[in-house]
Amino acid sequence: MLLVTIFMNEDFLKPYDHSQEKDIYSLWEKSGFFNPENLAPRPSPLAPPFSIIMPPPNANGSLHVGHAVMVAVEDVMVRYWRMRGAPTLWLPGADHAGFETQVVFEKKLEKEGTSRFEILKQEGGREELYNQIKAFTLANKSHMEQQVRQLGASCDWSKETFTLDPKIIDTVYETFKKLYDDGLVYRDTRIVNWCTKHQTTLSDLEVKYEERIDPLYYVKYGPITLATVRLETKFGDTAIAVHPNDARYKDLIGKEIEVEAIAGKTKIKIIADEHVDPAFGTGAVKVTPAHDADDYAIWQRHRDEIEGPKEIIDQFGRMSLASYFADNADVMKYQGLKIAEARKQIAHDMQERGLIEKVDAEYKHNVALCYKCGTVLEPRVLPQWFIDLTKEGNKKLVQPAIDAVKNGSIKIVPEFQEKIFFHWMENIRDWNISRQIVWGIPIPVWYRNGISNFPAYRQAGNFPISNNREKNMGQEVYIGKEKPEGEGWIQETDVFDTWFSSGQWPTATLRAQSTPEHDLLKEFYPTSVMETGYDILFFWVARMIMLGMYMTGKIPFKTVYLHGLVRDKDKQKMSKSKGNVVDPMGIVEQYGADALRMALLVGNSPGQDASFDEAKVKGYRNFSNKLWNIARFVLEQNAKSKVKSQKSKDEIFTEADKEHLKRIQEVKKEVAGNIERYRFSQAAEIAYHYVWHEFADILIEEKKKILLDEAQSEEEKESARAVLYTLLIESLKMLHPFMPFVTEAIYKRLPHKNMEFLMVEKWEE
RNA sequence: GCACCCUUAGCUCAGCUGGUUAGAGCACUUCAUUUACACUGAAGGGGUCGUAGGUUCGAAUCCUACAGGGUGCACCA
Secondary structure, three states: OHHHHHHOOHHHHOOOOHHHHHHHHHHHHHHOOOOHHHOOOOOOOOOOOEEEEOOOOEOOOOOOHHHHHHHHHHHHHHHHHHHOOOOEEEEOEEEOOHHHHHHHHHHHHHHOOOOHHHHHHOOOHHHHHHHHHHHHHHHHHHHHHHHHHHOOOOOOHHHOEEOOOHHHHHHHHHHHHHHHHOOOEEEEEEEEEEEOOOOEEEOHHHEEEEEEEEEEEEEEEOOEEEEEOOHHHHHHOOEEEEOOOOOOOHHHOOOEEEEEEOOEEEEEEEEEOOOOOOOOOOOEEEEOOOOOHHHHHHHHHOOOOOOOOOOOEOOOOEEOOHHHHOOOHHHHOOOOOEHHHHHHHHHHHHHHOOOEEEEEEEEEEEEEEEOOOOOEOEEEEEEEEEEOOOOHHHHHHHHHHHHHHHOOOOEEEOOHHHHHHHHHHHOOOOEEOEEOOOOOOEOOEEEEOOOOOOOOOOOOOOOOOOOOOHHHHOOEEEEOOOOOOOOOOEEOOOEEOHHHHHOOHHHHHHHHOOOOOOOHHHHHOOEEEEEEEHHHHHHHHHHHHHHHHHHHOOOOEEEEEEEOOEEOOOOOEOOOOOOOOOOHHHHHHHHOHHHHHHHHHOOOOOOOOEEOOHHHHHHHHHHHHHHHHHHHHHHHHHHHOOOOOOOOHHHHOOHHHHHHHHHHHHHHHHHHHHHHOOOHHHHHHHHHHHHHHHHHHHHHHHHHHHHOOOOOOHHHHHHHHHHHHHHHHHHHHHHOOOOHHHHHHHHHOOOOOOOOOHHHOOOOO
16 A cells, blocks of 8 residues: 555545635636637637627625526536637626615615615715625625636636626617617606615516405495505596496496595596406496506597596605695595505595495405515606617517527527517517616716606606607707717716616627637627526526627527526525525535536426435535545556556557447547537436446446456556546546536546646547 | 426436337445445335327327416406
């Protein structure tokens, strides 16, 4: 034993220690091989450029398991293609993640006993808040980058891009201007989703629906009784609508009826609208255009007949009645009450006055909630910037994206997600890209003459009538970062929905990172693969296709690979409130990144959720050590070799051993094929199975008999040693994309090798 | 309401364009122990592939219906 240690690295006498992962990563990074420009060009026809733009993690906290899946899957492809000799680019990034980050930051403020409003109150508060969030984000960003390194991502850090880099913002502004000039983006006042907690509008995708049980009140409006949940909005009613063919109300249509109400005797008009379902409730519905999307639509269809929105709830979700009922004490008693409280009191008061016929206490309906905080969203009529996806935009933005997937230019893996993609794209609505938050890219617009920016234009009861373009509001609009010439320009205060900027990511990053010597767009666009979770197919992928094609005329990526979401051991969604969140960095600490990566890859098929089991990680940690010990045995035997053989391969290997060499090449081919067809689970499992149960369990045991048997010939032994050594190297190559650290750690200690790093070894023999 | 996915061993999941006795990991049972490796090895038990039909020489795989679980989209007060 003592003799052996002279020839072999002493490290092998101990179990594999994954704490060396960090050092290995530093060596890789220093080598410069993550950067495609530094890879030695190989005259290989098998290797067209391979590129992935990393989905930029939100720079507002630590990585979660989903990020680990992302890194594991993408690194497999990147390392594989790099070893195949492809010019390989994996471009990392970080997302400022506007709304999400501001929410995280506000939670932090809350914990500190303050809020964003406290900061905004101060002079220059907006800037102060922005700077605080910026500092917070940048700190998290570098923290997060360290974590991406710990997971072993072989990405080109020299090209790292942040969504707020000036060059990115330039591209975003350019796109916005082009959209504006092409008439594909417009400002309109319409009813939108408003979160009373976060004080911003949200796009339709950011609304979460939840089934609730609420009382349904049957309210007497003179001769008509109608059913409503939102009793408190009655002060904003401007009509009652019935179905045009409803015999019960036929005679009343077009007439004004007198109504005994809390506000005293009032008159209200009856209108006919196809939208009303005669079977629901009493077949009559109150129309409150300011606080209900459907009612707003009804008003749109009856603008000449009835009054428009009367806003009686303010931006904080409190009753705001003074504009219409300042002199009416019966109504003003509700002033300032929160919606739920107002509803309760109004119900009580109306019941007392006999204005409520009956109450259905068990009414089930869906309520729209803020996807982040679960607050009930209040529909509000506000001017916002929209991307047109239904008129011209449908032709110019939506249809090309649908066609690209339909004709196979873009492939989605798994294929069934294409159906989901089509379904959404074919029913798409215009996209509200305005957010009333500070953390984001300002919308580069200036206004003059007329209604100005948010929220200064807002005076209760003063609703711009426009239903179309800002032009109709009598405004002058200027699109640009800098204030235009002349007096009276007011700057837009809204910022872009974060997905508007990240929706341009592949194009914008490659453009931003290009140099006079390297036009990355030319070299790597369209990118090879966009790999991300299926949960952001609409948020992100669909928009990248639309905007990417709009900006460049080319698809942004050829393949979309959508990984499943990781759930806990019991298939439950991970969430902080459930306390079942797995911290990937803790797992890395305990078992090593290789083990975590394998556990996340094996048994994880695209588009299908997987559950996380620590026992599995432990199993692959054991595998790391198995591989380590295989190396130990092989090197130990190799060190015993006395002959410094100059013989060729053909002469050294016995016929049986040549078969073993053929066999591992077949296995490698199978692994390669599976990687290329995006079956990473299969690929990893095949490699794992071969190394443990064929190489270790069968071949080593077989060779052990030869090597430890005095009676065997030296030729046999020499072939055995050589074949084990070759199989070890080939196994390391085959496993490297999956388990980069342990394989590199062993490679580093090999006495004879072709390269300085396994990372840049040739995959082919 | 519309759409999509899932249902295979005790658990978590693979099984690609239909083709010999249905696989893996974990768990379980028995055995081995101065072994390259206990972060080990050997052997083994365990499945009428959700249900009912159909197509086929042949179905876990394709088709239809149904049931259960999940997700997305839409949404009527």
